[in-house]
Amino acid sequence: EKRTMTPIEKNGYHDSIYINAAKIFQGIHTEKPKNRISVLYGDDLLSPMMAFKDEYSQRISYELAFSALKYQDLLEEILLDSRVYPCQSITDELTSLLVVMLYDLQDRKFQARKIFDEEEHVAEVQKIEHYLYSFKTRLAAALARRRIKHGALSIEYFLPEAIQKQEQRASALPLCVWINTFKISLQDVIRDLKKKGFTRVESVSDLDHYTYCMDQHCHDVLLFPSSLKEELLNLEPFADCKLLLQ
Numbered sequence: 001e002k003r004t005m006t007p008i009e010k011n012g013y014h015d016s017i018y019i020n021a022a023k024i025f026q027g028i029h030t031e032k033p034k035n036r037i038s039v040l041y042g043d044d045l046l047s048p049m050m051a052f053k054d055e056y057s058q059r060i061s062y063e064l065a066f067s068a069l070k071y072q073d074l075l076e077e078i079l080l081d082s083r084v085y086p087c088q089s090i091t092d093e094l095t096s097l098l099v100v101m102l103y104d105l106q107d108r109k110f111q112a113r114k115i116f117d118e119e120e121h122v123a124e125v126q127k128i129e130h131y132l133y134s135f136k137t138r139l140a141a142a143l144a145r146r147r148i149k150h151g152a153l154s155i156e157y158f159l160p161e162a163i164q165k166q167e168q169r170a171s172a173l174p175l176c177v178w179i180n181t182f183k184i185s186l187q188d189v190i191r192d193l194k195k196k197g198f199t200r201v202e203s204v205s206d207l208d209h210y211t212y213c214m215d216q217h218c219h220d221v222l223l224f225p226s227s228l229k230e231e232l233l234n235l236e237p238f239a240d241c242k243l244l245l246q
Contacts, residue, residue, distance in 0.1 A: 012113030015122040016050040017061050022097035023049045024065035039076045042093035068103045074158045075099050082142040084135045101128050110136045174223040176246040184242040
C-alpha cells in the first residue's frame with residue numbers, strides 16, 4: 001500500500017540563516033535601471049556573514065537567497081503595494097534582509113516563526129521579523145491582489161517563462177542520494193527505508209511516490225522522486241550524514 005505525501009510544516013529558520021541568506025542576496029540581486037528603481041538596496045548589510053553551523057545551514061541559506069532572487073520583482077511589488085516599504089526605521093542596508101524574510105514569511109503562509117531557544121539572536125533579524133509580522137495582513141492582502149489580478153493559483157506563475165521551464169525540467173529529474181559507507185551499509189539503508197514505507201523499484205521510470213531505485217553505475221547511490229526532497233532531508237540518516245543529497 002502506497003503512503004500519501006505528508007506536508008512538511010514550515011517553521012522558519014535560525015537568525016544566522018536569515019543574515020547569511022540576506023548577505024548572499026545582497027551580492028546577487030538584480031540591479032534595476034535608474035528610471036525603474038523603487039526599492040533601494042544599501043551597499044552592504046549591517047551585520048557580517050556568520051559562520052555556517054553545518055552543511056544544512058549553508059544549503060538553506062543559499063536556497064533562501066536564490067528563492068528571493070527568483071521572486072525579487074513580486075516581493076518588491078508586495079512591499080510597495082502594502083506600503084510597508086519605504087519605512088524610515090528600515091535603512092537601505094536592511095532591504096536585502098527585508099526581502100529575504102518576506103519571501104520566507106509568505107512561504108509560511110504568514111504564520112509566526114517557531115522560536116529556537118538555543119539559537120543566537122541577531123538584532124537586525126528580530127527587528128525585521130517584528131516589523132513584517134506586524135503588517136502581515138497588509139502583506140498577505142497585497143499578495144492576494146496580485147494573484148487575483150493575474151489569475152495565479154500560486155506564486156510560481158510570476159516567474160519568468162525561462163525560469164519556469166528550468167524548474168519544470170529540474171522537478172522531473174530524480175534526486176541522487178549518496179550512501180556514506182563510512183557510517184552505514186547499503187543493507188542497513190535498504191532495511192531502514194523499508195521500515196519507513198519505501199519500496200524499491202527497478203528503474204528511474206518506475207519511481208512514484210515512496211519508491212527508490214539503485215543507480216545503474218554507482219552501487220552507493222540511490223535515486224528518489226524529486227517530490228520527496230523536503231521529506232527525505234527530515235529523515236534521521238540525512239541529519240546524521242549517513243545519506244547525502246547530491
